[in-house]
Amino acid sequence: MAIREVLRMGDPRLLRRAAPVEDLRDPALAALLVDMRDTMRSLDGAGLAAPQIGVSLQVVIFGLEHNPRYPDAAPVPDTVLINPVVTPLEEALEEGWEGCLSVPGMRGLVPRWRRIRYEGLDEHGAPMAREVEGFHARVVQHEVDHLLGLLYPMRIRDLRNFGFLDAFEAGRLPGAEPGNGSLSTDAESG
Ligand code: NI
Numbered sequence: 001m002a003i004r005e006v007l008r009m010g011d012p013r014l015l016r017r018a019a020p021v022e023d024l025r026d027p028a029l030a031a032l033l034v035d036m037r038d039t040m041r042s043l044d045g046a047g048l049a050a051p052q053i054g055v056s057l058q059v060v061i062f063g064l065e066h067n068p069r070y071p072d073a074a075p076v077p078d079t080v081l082i083n084p085v086v087t088p089l090e091e092a093l094e095e096g097w098e099g100c101l102s103v104p105g106m107r108g109l110v111p112r113w114r115r116i117r118y119e120g121l122d123e124h125g126a127p128m129a130r131e132v133e134g135f136h137a138r139v140v141q142h143e144v145d146h147l148l149g150l151l152y153p154m155r156i157r158d159l160r161n162f163g164f165l166d167a168f169e170a171g172r173l174p175g176a177e178p179g180n181g182s183l184s185t186d187a188e189s190g
Pocket of ligand 1: 100142143190
């Protein structure tokens with residue numbers, strides 16, 4: 001068990017395409033997942049992708065318990081997702097605020113598909129598939145982007161909607177409405 005350093009935007013390792021996991025029984029995979037969980041929890045994140053700790057494999061974890069401060073944010077089950085594929089279930093995009101452990105202290109307004117299907121393997125190598133929307137869908141798209149070498153600022157359409165959290169007026173994100181799928185928590189999403 002180890003808390004690993006999270007790479008920050010600017011590190012070229014965050015821009016690589018991650019390779020699929022070939023051997024689900026590799027003990028190194030189990031060790032990676034332990035480190036990812038320890039690291040995510042230590043930073044109060046809602047998600048983490050393996051490339052963020054310098055491992056270029058298609059592995060993400062995410063999950064968020066119900067938070068009484070944000071009662072409209074639906075909880076997301078603790079999930080390990082390996083070799084994921086994301087498919088939109090409708091064309092509609094929804095703008096929501098995001099943060100990232102690799103872009104600390106900042107928030108940006110990012111368009112994401114509102115409803116998606118995602119599939120992949122769980123930590124035991126069993127196939128899994130879910131259809132989700134809103135906040136859950138946003139978290140998955142954010143994490144899977146890390147596997148493609150994409151960080152959320154690359155998807156912001158209007159860079160006026162990007163800045164330091166503590167610099168926004170009254171610490172409030174403009175236009176952030178409860179329940180619209182925003183990661184408007186003070187936890188970085190991952
Ligand atoms: Ni992130």
